[in-house]
Every structure is written in C-alpha cells, then in structure tokens.
Amino acid sequence: MLRTTFKLINTKxxxxxxxxxxxxxGISLSLISVAMIGPSAYADEKAIDxxxxxxxxxxxxxxxxxxxxxxxxxxxxLHIEHTVINGIESERVVRLNEEGNxxxxxxxxxxxxxxxxxxxxxxKVYSFDLxxxxxxxxxxxxIITARPKDRERYLQKYCIDATTGMLLDYILxxxxxxxxxxxxxxxxxxxxxxxxxxxxxxxxxxxxxxxTTCSDADVVDAKxxxxxxxxxxxxxxxxxKAKTTIVAPRTVRPTRQILTADLHDGWVMEKLPVxxxxxxxxxxxxxxxxxxxxxxxxxxxxxxxxxxDGLSSLSVFVSPFTDEGDIGAVKINSGALNxxxxxxxxxxxxxxxxxxxxxxxxxxxxxRKK
Amino acid sequence: xxxxxxxxxIDEQPISLAEHLSSVxxxxxxxxxxxRVLDELALGDKSSGSxxxxxxxxLSQKLSxxxxxxxxxxxxxxxxxAGPSFLAGIHEQIALEDEYHDVQVSSSTxxxxxxxxxxxxxxxxxxxxxxxxxxxxxxxxxxxxxxxxQLNNQLTEQSKTIIAAQTPVKEAQTVEVAPSVDxxxxxxxxxxxxxxxxxxxxxxxxxxxxANVHARSFLKRYVDSHVQxxxxxxxxxxxxxxxxxxY
Numbered sequence: 001m002l003r004t005t006f007k008l009i010n011t012k013x014x015x016x017x018x019x020x021x022x023x024x025x026g027i028s029l030s031l032i033s034v035a036m037i038g039p040s041a042y043a044d045e046k047a048i049d050x051x052x053x054x055x056x057x058x059x060x061x062x063x064x065x066x067x068x069x070x071x072x073x074x075x076x077x078l079h080i081e082h083t084v085i086n087g088i089e090s091e092r093v094v095r096l097n098e099e100g101n102x103x104x105x106x107x108x109x110x111x112x113x114x115x116x117x118x119x120x121x122x123x124k125v126y127s128f129d130l131x132x133x134x135x136x137x138x139x140x141x142x143i144i145t146a147r148p149k150d151r152e153r154y155l156q157k158y159c160i161d162a163t164t165g166m167l168l169d170y171i172l173x174x175x176x177x178x179x180x181x182x183x184x185x186x187x188x189x190x191x192x193x194x195x196x197x198x199x200x201x202x203x204x205x206x207x208x209x210x211x212t213t214c215s216d217a218d219v220v221d222a223k224x225x226x227x228x229x230x231x232x233x234x235x236x237x238x239x240x241k242a243k244t245t246i247v248a249p250r251t252v253r254p255t256r257q258i259l260t261a262d263l264h265d266g267w268v269m270e271k272l273p274v275x276x277x278x279x280x281x282x283x284x285x286x287x288x289x290x291x292x293x294x295x296x297x298x299x300x301x302x303x304x305x306x307x308x309d310g311l312s313s314l315s316v317f318v319s320p321f322t323d324e325g326d327i328g329a330v331k332i333n334s335g336a337l338n339x340x341x342x343x344x345x346x347x348x349x350x351x352x353x354x355x356x357x358x359x360x361x362x363x364x365x366x367x368r369k370k
Numbered sequence: 371x372x373x374x375x376x377x378x379x380i381d382e383q384p385i386s387l388a389e390h391l392s393s394v395x396x397x398x399x400x401x402x403x404x405x406r407v408l409d410e411l412a413l414g415d416k417s418s419g420s421x422x423x424x425x426x427x428x429l430s431q432k433l434s435x436x437x438x439x440x441x442x443x444x445x446x447x448x449x450x451x452a453g454p455s456f457l458a459g460i461h462e463q464i465a466l467e468d469e470y471h472d473v474q475v476s477s478s479t480x481x482x483x484x485x486x487x488x489x490x491x492x493x494x495x496x497x498x499x500x501x502x503x504x505x506x507x508x509x510x511x512x513x514x515x516x517x518x519x520q521l522n523n524q525l526t527e528q529s530k531t532i533i534a535a536q537t538p539v540k541e542a543q544t545v546e547v548a549p550s551v552d553x554x555x556x557x558x559x560x561x562x563x564x565x566x567x568x569x570x571x572x573x574x575x576x577x578x579x580x581a582n583v584h585a586r587s588f589l590k591r592y593v594d595s596h597v598q599x600x601x602x603x604x605x606x607x608x609x610x611x612x613x614x615x616x617y
Contacts (some may be wrong), residue, residue, distance in 0.1 A: 067609070306600045308600065313601060314600065325588065327584065327585040328585070329578045329579065330579055331578040331580070339592070339593065341585075341589060350589065352592050352593055352596040352600075
C-alpha cells in the first residue's frame with residue numbers, strides 16, 4: 001500500500017509538473033513568435049513606406065550632387081542636376097571623368113502613376129527589410145533591402161534619407177553576392193521646389209528619425225530642407241566644355257498591360273517567372289534620332305514588350321528577321337544590364353534587362369510562335 | 371482511533387494469533403493456521419464499526435507492519451523508516467488532491483467548497499492562457515512552415531526550370547530511353563544521348579558570342595528604349611543613359 005501511495009503521488013506530481021512545464025513552454029514559444037513576427041512585419045511596413053516616399057521624392061525634389069557610379073568593374077563619377085519648374089522635370093547628367101560627355105533631358109508630362117508604389121504583389125517575390133542606419137554624403141540614411149525570393153532578379157539595396165526621402169545609395173547585388181551596379185552620392189544639395197504644396201511631400205524631423213523608426217507623429221511639414229553641409233562645388237567650366245547630348249524628352253506614356261500570355265503576331269509567352277507581368281510599350285520609332293533613321297522601317301515593325309515585377313524589369317523586342325539586321329546570336333553584359341539576342345523563326349528576339357542572364361534566357365526560351 | 375487505543379487492541383489479541391501471523395508471513399505456519407489467520411483478516415475487511423472489527427483492523431495493520439519489516443529486512447537498500455506523522459502527511463496530501471475532492475463534491479462541506487474554488491481559480495487563468503499559448507505556438511509554427519514550404523516549392527520549381535535550361539541532358543535521357551530496351555542498350559543510349567546533349571549544350575552555349583561594335587550599335591537603340599520605358603529604378607535610368615552613351 002505504501003508503495004502504491006508513493007507511486008500514485010509521484011505519478012500525479014510528475015504529470016502536474018509536466019503539464020505546467022508544457023504551459024510554460026507554450027507561452028514562451030508564443031512570446032518568441034510574437035517577438036519575431038511582430039517587429040519584422042512592422043519593419044516591412046516602414047521599409048515599404050520609405051521606398052514609396054523615395055519614389056515621389058526623386059521626382060518632386062530639386063537636387064544636385066556628385067555621385068560615384070560603379071558598373072561591373074568600371075567606376076566613374078557623375079554630376080547630376082534635377083530640377084522641377086512648373087511641374088516639369090528636367091535632368092542634366094555630366095560625366096566628370098574621361099571625356100566628360102553630358103546628357104540632358106526633359107521629363108515632360110511626367111505621370112506619377114509611372115513611379116510604381118510597392119504593392120502586395122511585389123511582396124510575393126521580394127521581402128523588404130528595414131536595415132540599420134548609415135551615412136552617405138554626410139547625411140544619415142536608412143538601409144532598405146529588397147531581397148528577392150528566387151534567382152530571377154537581383155537583390156536591391158537602398159539607402160534613403162529619412163528626412164527628405166531622397167535616395168542616396170543604390171546597389172544591385174548579383175548571385176555571387178557582389179555588387180554588379182552601384183551609385184552613391186558623395187555630395188548632394190537637396191531643395192524643395194517653392195511651388196510644391198506642403199501636403200504633397202511631407203518630411204520627417206531628422207532628429208526624431210535618427211533612431212530606429214519614424215512614426216507618423218514625427219512627421220512635420222517643412223518647406224525647405226537644405227543639406228548644404230554636404231554640397232560640393234562642381235566645376236562648371238568642365239561641364240561647359242563637355243560634349244552635350246540632348247536626349248529626347250522622356251514623355252512617360254502609359255504602357256498597355258497584356259493580361260494574357262498571347263502577344264502580337266502569334267507569339268506566346270508560355271511561362272513567366274513568378275511576379276512578372278507583361279505590358280506593351282509604345283512604338284519604338286518615337287524619339288528616334290537621325291542616326292537611327294535607317295532602321296525606321298524595321299523599328300515600326302518591332303514590338304517592345306515590357307516585363308516587370310515593379311522593381312526589376314526587362315524588355316523583349318520582337319523584330320522581323322532581315323539580312324541587314326542579322327547580327328547573329330549575341331550576348332552583352334554591362335554591370336547589371338544584360339542583353340541576349342538571337343534569331344527564332346523569322347524573327348529576331350532581343351531581351352534586355354537589369355536581371356540575371358539566366359532570367360533573360362528563360363524568357364527567350366519560353367517565347368514561342370504559335 | 372488514537373495510537374494508544376490501537377496499541378491496547380493489539381495487546382488484547384491472543385499472542386498465538388500474532389505469532390501465527392508472523393509465521394504465516396515467514397511461510398512457517400501450517401495450512402490450518404494459515405487459513406485461520408486469513409479468515410481473521412477477511413472478517414476485519416468485511417465488518418466495520420464494532421470493537422471486534424477494530425481488533426481485526428489492528429490485526430491487518432499488524433500484518434502491514436510485519437510485511438514492511440520483512441520487506442526492509444530483505445531489501446539490500448537501507449530502509450526508510452517512516453513515522454506516523456509522515457504517513458499522516460501523505461494522507462493529507464492525497465486528501466488535498468483535486469480528484470479526491472471531485473468524489474466528495476456531493477457531500478462536501480463549505481470548507482471543501484472553498485478549497486475547490488481556490489484550486490479552480492488557480493487553474494482558471496492558467497488553462498486558457500496555456501491553451502491559447504499552445505494554439506498560438508502551433509499556428510505560428512504552421513504559418514512559418516507553410517511559408518517555408520511555399521518558398522521551397524517556388525525555389526524548387528524555378529531551380530528545376532534553371533536546371534532544365536542549363537542541362538538538357540536529363541531531358542534527353544528521359545525522352546529517348548524506351549522502357550522495353552535492356553539495360554545494356556539503355557546504357558549505350560544514355561551515353562550517346564549524354565554525349566549528344568553535351569554537344570548540344572556546348573553548341574548552344576557557343577551560339578551566343580560577345581557582341582562586336584556593329585552589334586552593339588545595333589542593339590543600342592533597344593537598350594535606349596528599354597531605359598526609357600522599362601527601367602523602374604528612379605533616376606538610375608538617367609545615370610545609365612550616360613553610362614551607355616559610349617556603349
């Protein structure tokens with residue numbers, strides 16, 4: 001009987017102890033899960049919010065600065081000026097090394113719809129992470145990483161000034177975890193256009209945002225944000241001597257989305273990587289310069305399809321095959337940009353994009369004539 | 371019954387019965403004596419409330435003591451001598467157990483009700499919270515598992531596509547080999563297909579060549595058009611335009 005009593009008590013105590021421990025384990029696991037998932041989701045929202053603000057800021061702000069541009073193994077320095085006058089954007093980019101050529105263009109009738117916001121569909125193929133604070137051109141900025149969930153696109157890393165939303169550093173990372181393309185401001189002067197309504201672009205107090213997160217309560221309206229401390233004086237003489245090229249006005253016309261995989265002239269895109277959508281660009285001859293007039297007829301017949309997931313994009317050009325336009329099967333790599341061109345049937349398919357070469361090849365492979 | 375009363379009852383038992391009990395336990399009693407002792411013990415179990423039954427209970431307790439003594443003498447481990455207070459403590463602990471309270475619910479006193487409600491209060495927050503915690507844990511694990519599963523599926527699918535694109539060798543093996551062919555033939559066909567596929571892959575790899583100046587200038591307008599309409603990366607297209615100006 002004594003033994004039975006001991007056994008009974010021991011069993012009951014062990015059972016009760018086990019249940020208690022089970023509860024404690026469950027509670028601990030829940031707390032850990034909440035601790036892991038909660039801040040992560042919060043960070044994602046903040047990262048997306050900052051990216052969306054950046055999309056507006058780079059088009060609505062006046063800024064000028066010098067940036068280092070790394071493309072593959074080639075490093076160059078550029079001066080960029082961006083102004084918005086009466087709602088019309090214009091850009092001037094000057095190469096500061098080598099021959100110092102210059103490209104200017106006016107972005108007429110810019111539609112903000114073209115500056116695509118981060119949507120839920122993008123979150124299926126990227127995870128957006130809010131990283132640590134960094135300092136670029138003597139301006140504190142927050143690192144945002146758009147990490148692809150497959151190998152069909154590059155990893156993109158941004159460093160955004162939380163005060164103005166200005167992009168200060170941008171890196172495209174290839175599969176070997178090495179930057180394939182990067183630009184980084186070494187100095188920048190940011191100004192808010194005078195006629196910009198305060199409600200259109202809100203800025204956050206840099207002091208309040210210097211820590212980990214910025215809340216809505218921190219948002220204050222500011223008309224002028226000047227970061228003159230980081231401004232570099234550009235040698236205007238060098239820029240004036242530079243060969244200037246006027247690029248055709250960049251009229252952003254809406255592209256037409258193609259809902260089905262059926263393209264024009266019997267071409268079919270059999271399979272697209274996850275997250276990509278197809279749209280049709282305007283005719284290619286628009287804005288063609290004199291040097292390209294010889295191929296005007298060919299351009300008229302060339303169809304330009306844009307395949308984009310919102311952050312990464314590539315173009316598919318379908319041109320009729322001609323002897324004069326036959327360049328064989330070629331591939332080009334320049335930093336993040338890859339080009340693959342090859343004949344398929346009676347057409348030349350050229351795929352261009354800032355995506356890995358394998359993605360271009362898969363697109364080429366999946367494009368078939370019915 | 372107090373300990374003194376119990377002791378006096380045991381003393382009143384015939385000595386021979388206690389001795390017989392001891393001899394039964396030591397397996398030294400005859401069958402008649404064994405039957406007698408067992409009958410006495412059985413009577414003690416059946417009857418209750420009288421003085422006779424008390425003596426029988428004392429006999430049964432004597433049996434327990436003898437059994438414990440014998441067990442401790444036979445045991446190689448040192449025996450734990452438990453006093454009456456220890457046993458009383460055990461019984462109190464057993465009485466406090468919920469399960470025993472449940473049995474007494476119908477005839478419980480108000481004190482017992484208070485004890486029950488207190489134990490209920492102790493469990494009232496623990497059970498739902500614990501239950502919620504367990505459910506939340508499983509849900510979290512399930513969500514994370516599902517995400518990993520989906521991601522793995524996507525990656526596997528895409529890696530399969532990439533592998534298929536990069537190594538058409540396996541496709542060739544799968545398509546070409548007939549199931550009725552014997553193993554040697556399969557091996558030969560496999561080798562042939564492998565060689566063919568390798569050659570095809572090599573030739574396909576060689577089909578692409580680095581663009582010359584003519585090809586680059588030809589493709590430049592495609593790049594321009596792509597930068598103009600397709601590049602999504604803020605003002606990077608502007609930078610790219612100048613970078614590709616001498617492309």
